[in-house]
Structures are given as C-alpha cells and as structure tokens.
Amino acid sequence: MTTIADIEEMIARIGIGDRKAFASLYDATSAKLFGVCLRILNNRAEAEDALQEAFVRIWQKADSYAANGYSPMTWLITLTRNLAIDKLRARKAPADDIDDIPDLSASGPTPEEAAVAASEAARIKACLDELEADRAHAVRGAYLEGESYQELADHHGVPLNTMRTWLRRSLLKLKECLSR
Amino acid sequence: MSQADDHDEDDIALAGEYALHLLDADARLAFERRLAAEPGLRALLRDWDEGFVALADDVKPVAPPRKLKKRIERALFRASDPRSAAPRRGFSLGGLFGALTAAVLMLMLVVALPETRLTPPGPTYTAELAADDQSLIVRARFDRAANALRLDRVAGDALPGRVLELWLIAEGASAPVSLGVLPADQRATVAVPDDLIAALAGGTLAISDEPPGGSPTGQPTGAVLAVGAVTTL
Numbered sequence: 027m028t029t030i031a032d033i034e035e036m037i038a039r040i041g042i043g044d045r046k047a048f049a050s051l052y053d054a055t056s057a058k059l060f061g062v063c064l065r066i067l068n069n070r071a072e073a074e075d076a077l078q079e080a081f082v083r084i085w086q087k088a089d090s091y092a093a094n095g096y097s098p099m100t101w102l103i104t105l106t107r108n109l110a111i112d113k114l115r116a117r118k119a120p121a122d123d124i125d126d127i128p129d130l131s132a133s134g135p136t137p138e139e140a141a142v143a144a145s146e147a148a149r150i151k152a153c154l155d156e157l158e159a160d161r162a163h164a165v166r167g168a169y170l171e172g173e174s175y176q177e178l179a180d181h182h183g184v185p186l187n188t189m190r191t192w193l194r195r196s197l198l199k200l201k202e203c204l205s206r
Numbered sequence: 207m208s209q210a211d212d213h214d215e216d217d218i219a220l221a222g223e224y225a226l227h228l229l230d231a232d233a234r235l236a237f238e239r240r241l242a243a244e245p246g247l248r249a250l251l252r253d254w255d256e257g258f259v260a261l262a263d264d265v266k267p268v269a270p271p272r273k274l275k276k277r278i279e280r281a282l283f284r285a286s287d288p289r290s291a292a293p294r295r296g297f298s299l300g301g302l303f304g305a306l307t308a309a310v311l312m313l314m315l316v317v318a319l320p321e322t323r324l325t326p327p328g329p330t331y332t333a334e335l336a337a338d339d340q341s342l343i344v345r346a347r348f349d350r351a352a353n354a355l356r357l358d359r360v361a362g363d364a365l366p367g368r369v370l371e372l373w374l375i376a377e378g379a380s381a382p383v384s385l386g387v388l389p390a391d392q393r394a395t396v397a398v399p400d401d402l403i404a405a406l407a408g409g410t411l412a413i414s415d416e417p418p419g420g421s422p423t424g425q426p427t428g429a430v431l432a433v434g435a436v437t438t439l
Contacts, residue, residue, distance in 0.1 A: 045422045057268055060267070061265045074270060085282050104255045107227075108227060151261075168226040
C-alpha cells in the first residue's frame with residue numbers, strides 16, 4: 027500500500043527529475059485525481075486533458091513542493107482541482123455527458139484515505155454541519171462541483187450579491203469552527 | 207489553523223473564496239500577487255486548502271484510460287529525446303532534463319556563448335577519470351573563463367548504442383548531479399552551472415554507462431565506468 031510518506035518521497039524524487047518516481051506517483055494517485063477532474067468537469071475528454079495538465083504541472087513544480095508546507099495529497103488534489111476549474115470556467119456551454127460516468131456519487135473513502143484524513147474530514151464536515159443546510163450545500167457545491175458565485179446564486183434562487191454575502195459569512199463561521 | 211489567527215476577517219474570507227475558486231479572474235490574479243509577497247496569506251490559504259481537501263474524500267477514484275499515462279510522458283519527456291533534441295555545441299542537454307531549472311538552462315546557454323568576458327579570479331580544477339583497467343580515461347580541466355569543463359577522452363569510448371554521462375559528486379554529498387551526456391567527440395566542453403562550480407573543490411567526477419539521451423532517472427542507472435577526484439590547482 028502506498029503511504030503518504032511514499033507519496034512525499036515520490037514528489038521529492040520528481041523534484042530532481044526522477045522519471046521512475048513520476049511514473050510511480052501517477053500509478054498511485056491518477057485515479058483519485060482523475061475522479062476529481064471528472065467530478066468537476068463531468069466530461070471525460072476534458073477530464074483527461076485536465077489530468078494531463080495536472081501531471082505536467084506536478085512534474086514542473088515538484089522541486090518547490092517541500093517548501094510550501096502542504097501535505098502531499100492536499101497539494102496534488104488542490105493543484106488538480108484548480109486546473110479542472112480553470113477549464114470549467116474557460117468553456118462556454120456546460121458539457122452534459124455525466125451519464126457516461128459510472129457512479130460518481132459519494133462513496134466512502136478508501137481505508138487509506140480514511141486513515142490519513144479522518145480527523146480533518148470529521149472536522150470540516152462537523153463544521154459544515156454547524157452552518158445552515160443551504161449554505162453548507164453552497165460551500166460543497168463550490169468545492170466539489172467548481173460552481174461559480176453566479177451558478178450558486180442561480181441554484182439557490184438568490185441574487186448574486188446575497189450569495190456572496192452568505193458565502194463570505196459562512197467562510198468566517200467555518201474558520202472559527204476549524205480554529206477551535 | 208493557528209497561524210492565521212491574526213488575520214482580519216476580509217483576508218480570511220478572501221483566502222477561502224480563493225481556495226474555493228470563487229474569485230473572478232482579476233481578483234484571483236490580485237490575490238496571487240499578494241500571495242507571492244505575504245507568507246501569512248500563504249499560511250491562511252494553506253489552512254483553507256488543508257481544511258477543504260477532506261471534502262474530496264467523497265470523490266470516488268476512477269482509473270484514467272491507459273493511453274493517458276503514455277500521452278503525458280510523451281508530452282513531458284519528448285523534448286529530451288535524443289532523436290528530436292537539436293545538438294547544441296555537441297553537448298546534449300538530455301541527461302540534465304528536469305534536474306535543472308529553466309534558469310540554469312538559460313545560464314548554460316549564456317556560458318556557451320563566445321568567451322567575451324574577463325576571466326574571474328579563483329582556483330581552477332583538474333581531474334583524471336579512469337577505469338580500474340584503464341579502458342576508459344578522460345582528462346578534465348575546468349576553464350574558469352568559460353565556466354566549463356574541457357574534456358579530453360584519451361582512451362576508451364561508449365559501448366555500442368550507449369552513451370557516457372558525466373557526474374559530479376560534491377564532497378559529502380549522497381547523490382551525484384549530472385553534468386550531461388558526453389558527445390561522441392574525443393574532445394568536448396561541458397558547461398558547469400554556476401551553483402555547481404563550488405562543488406568541484408574536493409568533489410569527484412564520474413562517468414557512467416547510460417542509454418541514449420542519458421539517465422532517465424536523474425541518477426546513474428548503468429555501470430560507473432570511470433572515477434576521478436578533483437584536484438585544486
């Protein structure tokens with residue numbers, strides 16, 4: 027089983043140009059990262075492009091990873107998610123072949139993920155539960171679906187500025203809860 | 207979450223919006239400019255990223271199509287393929303690909319230019335790299351004016367279908383750093399990146415047997431054929 031320490035080691039080796047480590051990291055993490063791309067883009071071809079861009083970026087930026095203080099999976103997922111959302115924002119009309127994708131709905135984390143992230147996961151989820159349900163839903167929508175303020179406002183049937191105010195207040199409450 | 211305690215509410219919310227990717231392009235760019243200058247803001251963003259990432263636990267892994275890995279590796283590594291790399295003064299950059307930053311590569315192009323600058327003061331270095339059985343002997347002399355090693359291969363050659371790659375092992379270092387693949391010519395010049403010049407003092411040069419284009423891993427993969435300690439003159 028690949029541990030977090032293994033992934034950290036792979037990233038460090040990629041930072042000095044180790045292609046074997048790059049291949050190992052791809053094998054260990056591409057399914058998770060592809061899942062993130064698919065979740066945001068709902069389109070296989072675009073998700074493949076996003077994953078490619080993510081791994082190119084990982085190769086290019088691995089040498090600065092150690093200095094940024096991120097845990098390895100957070101770094102990989104954040105980098106990938108941001109690229110996928112860039113792609114989402116760049117396209118005009120939303121693609122709609124979600125039906126092609128088998129069962130992307132929530133499933134439990136793998137044992138490995140659970141072991142690593144259990145406490146943080148419990149924390150963010152518990153903190154989201156302290157928010158009003160629709161506001162927690164908006165935060166999840168922004169994170170997991172890459173929804174923009176406009177899309178969140180539309181989905182929740184509120185004006186854009188109202189959504190912005192909601193969300194900023196929710197973020198402050200979340201922060202307060204996470205800092206406890 | 208402790209590092210962000212002294213941040214004002216605007217920055218806390220702003221960093222959260224950035225982490226969620228809710229800012230428009232201009233605001234995003236402005237935030238990134240601040241990030242570059244403000245370590246406290248980077249810590250705040252990291253807290254958000256680490257906090258939110260647990261939401262991705264609910265994203266089910268999906269194996270990407272098999273062809274994608276090849277496609278990515280092709281996109282990344284084709285540039286260092288010796289079949290497509292343009293020869294640059296007989297020195298292949300292939301072995302250094304990825305191990306050095308673009309800045310260092312630029313530097314090497316600069317030092318490969320005609321020697322118009324004055325010779326800076328400082329020690330110079332020589333080494334004789336030899337196989338135990340003398341089947342490969344390469345003499346190296348550091349040319350301070352060019353920031354390059356002048357190499358003279360007085361005996362031996364690469365194996366058929368293989369190349370010779372030059373490595374520098376700094377004193378006390380655990381791993382060698384590639385100085386590049388040696389050209390087929392008997393005499394060759396290999397630029398030494400500025401940040402490695404100091405490592406020549408007390409260092410060791412080595413030559414390994416590698417596939418065309420140089421070591422794919424950034425570390426020697428084949429047999430070490432010749433070794434020599436660097437002498438300071």
